[in-house]
Amino acid sequence: MKRLLVLLLLALPATGHAADIDGHWGLSAPLFTTKSDTPYSLLYRFTDKWTGALDATVKVDENLDDQHSRSPFGVNGDSYFAQVGPRIRRYLRPAEDFSPYLDLFASAGYQHNQLSEPGDRLVSKTWSASAGGGLGCEYFFPRWHCGVVAHTDLFTVTYADSRSAFDSAPDVITINRAVRATAGIAPALILRAYF
Numbered sequence: 001m002k003r004l005l006v007l008l009l010l011a012l013p014a015t016g017h018a019a020d021i022d023g024h025w026g027l028s029a030p031l032f033t034t035k036s037d038t039p040y041s042l043l044y045r046f047t048d049k050w051t052g053a054l055d056a057t058v059k060v061d062e063n064l065d066d067q068h069s070r071s072p073f074g075v076n077g078d079s080y081f082a083q084v085g086p087r088i089r090r091y092l093r094p095a096e097d098f099s100p101y102l103d104l105f106a107s108a109g110y111q112h113n114q115l116s117e118p119g120d121r122l123v124s125k126t127w128s129a130s131a132g133g134g135l136g137c138e139y140f141f142p143r144w145h146c147g148v149v150a151h152t153d154l155f156t157v158t159y160a161d162s163r164s165a166f167d168s169a170p171d172v173i174t175i176n177r178a179v180r181a182t183a184g185i186a187p188a189l190i191l192r193a194y195f
Contacts, residue, residue, distance in 0.1 A: 022047055026194035028149070038151075038188040041087065045194065048094035053087040055107065077116065083109035085130070091138075100137040105153075106130065124164040132156035138192065149190040155183040 026043035039055035046052060061079040085107025093099040109128040114121060136151030162176040 024145075024194045026192055028053070028190050028192040031148075031189045031191050033188060038190065039083070043192065043194070049091050051089040051091070051101075053089065053105075055083075055085055055087050055105065057081070057083045077114055079111070079113045081109065081111045083107050083128075083130075097140045097142060098137065099140070100135065102133065102135050104131075104133050119168075121167045122164060123167070124162060126160055126162040128158055128160040130156055130158040136190075145195065146191065146193040149192055150187060151190055152185045152187045154185070155181070157181045 022045055024045050026045065028041040028043060030038035030040075039057040041053040041055045043051055043053050059079075059081040061077075085105060087103055087105035089101050089103040091099045091101045107130045109126075109130065111124075111126040111128070113124040113126075115124075116122075132153055132155050134151060134153035136149050138147045138149045140147040158180045160176075160178050160180070162178075164174045164176075165172060
């Protein structure tokens with residue numbers, strides 16, 4: 001049994017280091033999380049030091065069963081959120097299998113909320129634009145062209161434009177515009193695979 005396992009591992013394609021995947025595409029996905037703030041990404045490794053990504057996040061909170069999910073006050077709501085944007089990553093030790101990195105990102109988002117009340121409905125639409133930076137470290141498994149990443153976004157600046165109106169008074173629109181800056185550490189574990 002041990003010989004079969006050793007032969008199988010030796011038969012798998014091997015590369016030298018993480019730096020040997022220049023010009024390769026990849027995918028990344030969060031591990032062990034139910035939060036929607038960690039995006040899924042399409043990756044492209046430009047050089048041994050630089051990787052570009054297209055991040056995408058989608059979240060749907062939909063009340064599909066109005067009979068059993070209503071609050072005691074008769075309120076019912078649905079929410080849809082999508083965010084997409086580019087990310088550029090700079091590896092600090094590209095020739096090593098374990099490499100820390102810094103990255104910058106930008107994104108655009110849209111959120112649609114509906115809150116139904118007895119006899120009326122509030123519809124809210126929010127457009128947003130964000131930019132920020134993060135850091136992480138990736139341990140690359142060269143034999144399998146994949147890596148495990150510990151990542152956090154360190155700071156984000158977001159501009160949001162929100163418009164809300166009731167169905168009973170569609171001409172009365174409430175407009176809120178805000179700029180929000182956040183800083184902190186929110187670690188996530190991510191799996192990346194390159195092909």
